[in-house]
Amino acid sequence: xxxxLEQISIEGFRGVxxxxxxxELKFHTEKVNSIFAPNGxxxxxxxxxxxxxxxxAIPKLDVLPAAxxxxxxxxxxxxxxxxxTVSLTLKxxxxxxxxxxxxxxxxxxxxxxxxxxxxxxxxxxxxxNREFVLLDAKTFQRFVDETPLNRGRSFSGLxxxxxxxxxxxGLQALSNTRAFNNHFDVNAKTARKKLIEGQLTQARNxxxxxxxxxxxxxxxxxxxxxxLREKAHAxxxxxxxxxxxxxxxxxxxxxxxxxxxxxxDAEGGPDRDRLGRLLQAETRWKDAIDALPAEDxxxxxxxxxxxxxxxxxxxxxxxxxxxxxxxxxxTASGDWHDKNVCPACDRNGxxxxxxHARTKVAxxxxxxxxxxxxxxxxxxxxxxxxxxxxxxxKRDGEELIIRDIEARVASGTFTEAFACDxxxxxxxxxxxxxxxxxxxxxxxxxxxxRLPPSLVxxxxxxxxxxxxxxxxxxxxxxxxxxxGISAELSRVERVRSFLAGASGVFSEAENNASTxxxxxxxxxxxxxxxxxxxxxxxxxxxxxxxxxxxxxxxANFYDLQGVSAQSxxxxxxxxxxxxxxxxxxxxxxxxxxxxxxxxxxxxxxxAGHQFHLMxxxxxxxxxxxxxxxxxLIIFSHDTLLExxxxxxxxxxxxxxxxxxxxxxxxxxxxxxxxxxVRDATMALLNAGNAQDAAPRIRQYLEYVLExxxxxxxxxxxxxxxxxxxxxxxxxxxxxxxxQVRLHAAANSLVLDPGQVQGLNLAVATITAxxxxxxxxxxxxxxxxxxxxxxxxxxxxxxxxxxFEPNPGAGRRYYRSLYQRQ
Amino acid sequence: MAAHNxxxxxxxxxxxxxxxxxxxxxxxxxxxSLGAALAPYLASxxxxxxxDMVAIWDALYVATKPTPNLPSQSGE
Numbered sequence: 063x064x065x066x067l068e069q070i071s072i073e074g075f076r077g078v079x080x081x082x083x084x085x086e087l088k089f090h091t092e093k094v095n096s097i098f099a100p101n102g103x104x105x106x107x108x109x110x111x112x113x114x115x116x117x118x119a120i121p122k123l124d125v126l127p128a129a130x131x132x133x134x135x136x137x138x139x140x141x142x143x144x145x146x147t148v149s150l151t152l153k154x155x156x157x158x159x160x161x162x163x164x165x166x167x168x169x170x171x172x173x174x175x176x177x178x179x180x181x182x183x184x185x186x187x188x189x190x191n192r193e194f195v196l197l198d199a200k201t202f203q204r205f206v207d208e209t210p211l212n213r214g215r216s217f218s219g220l221x222x223x224x225x226x227x228x229x230x231x232g233l234q235a236l237s238n239t240r241a242f243n244n245h246f247d248v249n250a251k252t253a254r255k256k257l258i259e260g261q262l263t264q265a266r267n268x269x270x271x272x273x274x275x276x277x278x279x280x281x282x283x284x285x286x287x288x289x290l291r292e293k294a295h296a297x298x299x300x301x302x303x304x305x306x307x308x309x310x311x312x313x314x315x316x317x318x319x320x321x322x323x324x325x326x327d328a329e330g331g332p333d334r335d336r337l338g339r340l341l342q343a344e345t346r347w348k349d350a351i352d353a354l355p356a357e358d359x360x361x362x363x364x365x366x367x368x369x370x371x372x373x374x375x376x377x378x379x380x381x382x383x384x385x386x387x388x389x390x391x392x393t394a395s396g397d398w399h400d401k402n403v404c405p406a407c408d409r410n411g412x413x414x415x416x417x418h419a420r421t422k423v424a425x426x427x428x429x430x431x432x433x434x435x436x437x438x439x440x441x442x443x444x445x446x447x448x449x450x451x452x453x454x455x456k457r458d459g460e461e462l463i464i465r466d467i468e469a470r471v472a473s474g475t476f477t478e479a480f481a482c483d484x485x486x487x488x489x490x491x492x493x494x495x496x497x498x499x500x501x502x503x504x505x506x507x508x509x510x511x512r513l514p515p516s517l518v519x520x521x522x523x524x525x526x527x528x529x530x531x532x533x534x535x536x537x538x539x540x541x542x543x544x545x546g547i548s549a550e551l552s553r554v555e556r557v558r559s560f561l562a563g564a565s566g567v568f569s570e571a572e573n574n575a576s577t578x579x580x581x582x583x584x585x586x587x588x589x590x591x592x593x594x595x596x597x598x599x600x601x602x603x604x605x606x607x608x609x610x611x612x613x614x615x616x617a618n619f620y621d622l623q624g625v626s627a628q629s630x631x632x633x634x635x636x637x638x639x640x641x642x643x644x645x646x647x648x649x650x651x652x653x654x655x656x657x658x659x660x661x662x663x664x665x666x667x668x669a670g671h672q673f674h675l676m677x678x679x680x681x682x683x684x685x686x687x688x689x690x691x692x693x694l695i696i697f698s699h700d701t702l703l704e705x706x707x708x709x710x711x712x713x714x715x716x717x718x719x720x721x722x723x724x725x726x727x728x729x730x731x732x733x734x735x736x737x738x739v740r741d742a743t744m745a746l747l748n749a750g751n752a753q754d755a756a757p758r759i760r761q762y763l764e765y766v767l768e769x770x771x772x773x774x775x776x777x778x779x780x781x782x783x784x785x786x787x788x789x790x791x792x793x794x795x796x797x798x799x800x801q802v803r804l805h806a807a808a809n810s811l812v813l814d815p816g817q818v819q820g821l822n823l824a825v826a827t828i829t830a831x832x833x834x835x836x837x838x839x840x841x842x843x844x845x846x847x848x849x850x851x852x853x854x855x856x857x858x859x860x861x862x863x864x865f866e867p868n869p870g871a872g873r874r875y876y877r878s879l880y881q882r883q
Numbered sequence: 884m885a886a887h888n889x890x891x892x893x894x895x896x897x898x899x900x901x902x903x904x905x906x907x908x909x910x911x912x913x914x915x916s917l918g919a920a921l922a923p924y925l926a927s928x929x930x931x932x933x934x935d936m937v938a939i940w941d942a943l944y945v946a947t948k949p950t951p952n953l954p955s956q957s958g959e
Contacts, residue, residue: 188930223893224931225899225929225930225931226893226899226902226929228928228929228930228931229903229925229928229929232928232929232934233928235936236936236939236940241936242940245936245937245940246940246944553944553947553948554944556914556917556947557917557940557943557944557947560913560914560917560918560921560943561943563889563913564910564913564921567889567890567891567909567913568891568906570891571891571892571893571906572893574892574893575892575893575895578895579895
C-alpha cells in the first residue's frame, strides 16, 4: 500500500512544546510543499520528530556521550506533561479513508504506536521507513564519504532491496564456516571420528592376529563376524579338555577362565595359571602400547599450549573484549565520522580508534583460533584409555595427571607447563608399558619351555580365543560409535551444504536484481545531475563484482574520463551527485512511502544550483507534474530559497508556508493562522509573559504588513524579503510609508486624512515600544502592558488601509493606494 | 520448471513477501525438510532484526533427523 502525507502533528517533542495546541502542518498531497523557518524555530525538530516516528530513534542524540544523556532530549524540556506526541496523517493513494498513526514517547523512553483505525501502526511505519523518505544534507555527505561497503548497503535500501540485503547477510552469517563449525562442534567431532576409526582398525588387526593364532589361518576377506565366531567356536569345541565349557554356548559366552581351569584340573600346577595370566598380560600391554598417542601428537599439544599462552598475554579478559567489540561497532558505524575520536572519552588522537579496536579484537580472535586447534588436537587422543594405563603403571607417591583433560582445555588450565609434564608422563608410560610387555613375554617364553607343548598350545588357543572375543566386541562397539558420529556429521554436513546452497542462490539473485536496478538508476541519475549542475560532468555508479561495495566515480569530468568523484568534485557537486542518486532511486523504486521530506538539502548549493534543483523537483520529479511521482515536502531556512518558495507558492502546483515560534512555548504555521498567532500572543501578554510573546508580535506584525502590501498592491523593493528578522518589519513599514507619501504627493491617495494620521500614530507606537528594542536585541526591555498596546497599534495600522463598502457590510482593504475598490 | 527448481530470481513485479515465498519454494525444492525448517525464519532475517542463529541451526539439524519407515496403515 502506498501513502501520501497529509498532516504532521507534534507536541512536546524536541524543539516543539505547543502544550495543549499541537503544531499542525497540513500538506497538499498533489503539490510540492515548502516550509520556511528562520533558524532556531524548530524546522529540524519537525524532521527529527518524523524520523523518530518512522525509525524509533534520533541518531544524533543516541551517539552523544553518556554524560550528555541524549535520550532525555527527545522530549521538549518545557512541556508540562513530559510526553512527546507525533502524529502522521496518511492518505492512501489507492483511495479510502486517511489513517493517522500516533507515536508517543514518555520520560522513561517508552514508545507507543496507535492508529486511528486500529491497524498495526508499527507495520505501517516500518513500511514507510525507506532510505529516501527522510533526507538531509548529512545523508548526502555520508553517501559520498562513506566506505564502498557501507555505501553499497545503504544503496540496497534505495533500490528497494534492503530486505533482500538483510536476508542475504543473514544467510551468509548462518553459513559462515567458523560460526557454524563452532556451534556444531564439527572439529572435535571430526577428531573423535578419526580416533574411533583408528580404534576400529586396531580392533580389526587384533581380530586378524587372534584368529590366526586360534584357527591357524587368516580370516577370509568376505567372512562376517558371525562366520568368524562359528569357526573359532568349532576350534575350541574340538579340544576335548575344554569341550564341556564350549558345548551349547555361543562363542562370546565361552569363558576363557573356566577353560583354563579345566586345563589346570587336567594337569594341575601353578605354572599353567601363570602362563595364562602372562598371555593376558602380554595382550594387555600390547594394546596399551597401541593406545598411546604418537610423540608428535603430544609435542603438538605442547606447541599449541605455548602459542595459546603467548596469545593470551595480548588480551585482558572478557570485559575488555566486550569493550573493544562495542568500540568497533560504534566507530565502524557510518554515523561516527571521525574515526580518531574515542566514543568513551571523546578525545581525538592521531590514530584511528576503529583500527585500534579491530587490532585488539584480532588478538582475541587469535586466542579463539588457537584454542579451537588445541581442542581439536586433544579430541584426537583417547584420554580415558591413557588414564587407565597411567593408573596401571603408577609409581608409589606419583600423582595421576591424565584426568579431565578436556575440562582442563575448556577452563584454560591446559598451560604449557602442564603440557610439558604431560609430555614427560606419556614418555614414561611408553617406557613402562614396553618394559611390562618385555617382562611378560620373557617370562611366558620361559614357562613355555618348561611346560608340555600340547598344553601350552591349548592354553595359547584359549588366550587367543579370549583376545578374539575382546577384539570382536571392540570392533562392533567401535563400529556402532563410528556409525553414530558419522551419521551426526553427515546431518551437520547436510545442513551446512543446504545453507551454503541457499545463501549462494539468494546472493546471486540479489546481485542480479541489484545490477539490474542499478542499470536503471544510472541514466536517470545522470539526467538529474545534468539538470542541476549544467556542466560536462557525468557521474557513474557501479557494483564491485561479487561484492556489496558500491563504487562512485565520474565517467566524464570535462575532457577527463573515468576519474575519482571524491577527489575532483566540489562539495556542492558531490551533494548534487548524491541528491541525483537518491532522487533517481526514489523515482524508480519508491515503496509504501510516496513522500519525501528534504531538510535543508541545499545548504551547500549556491543560488543558481538551488534554483536548478528546485526546478528539477518541480518540473521533472514530483507531483503534480509527475502524477505517479512522490509528494515533496521541503524544509529550508534559506531566505533566497524562500523567495523561490513565495514565487511558486501562489501557483497551482506549489504550497508554501512559514512557521514561527520558540521551543519554550509554541511553534505555529503562519499561513492561514494569523488569528491563532494573535490569540496565542494575547494570551501570553495577558499572562505577563513578554519574553515569549515578542517573537510572535514580530510574526503577527510581518503577517499584517505583508497582507497590506499584497491586498493593496503596494510595490516594494526586490530585496525586501532578504533582510534579517530584526529589520524585516521596519523595511516593510518603510516601503508602505514611501508609497503612501508618493500617492499623497500626487494627490491620488485613497486613504482619508484620519487614516493617514492613524498610520503615523500606529507606526510611532510600534516603533517606539517594539521595533526599536527588537532591532537591537534588547528584548528584556519589553513590558507586557506596552506590548498589548503594540498589538492594538498593529490592528489600528491595518485598519487604516480598509474601508466599509456599505454600512454594516464589514471593512475590507482598499484595492490599491489610489483605488477604493 | 522442475529442472530449474534450484534457481531463483527476484521478481521486480512482486513485493518482498511474495518474493520470499517464492524463495521458500526454491529452498524446499533444494531440500524439502530443510527448506520447510528455514522458511519460517526468512521474514525475520529479511527484517534486519537480531535473529537467534542458534535456534535456526538447531531447527535445521532437527529437520535432518531420519524419519522411521512406518508400516502402511491404509490396509491396502
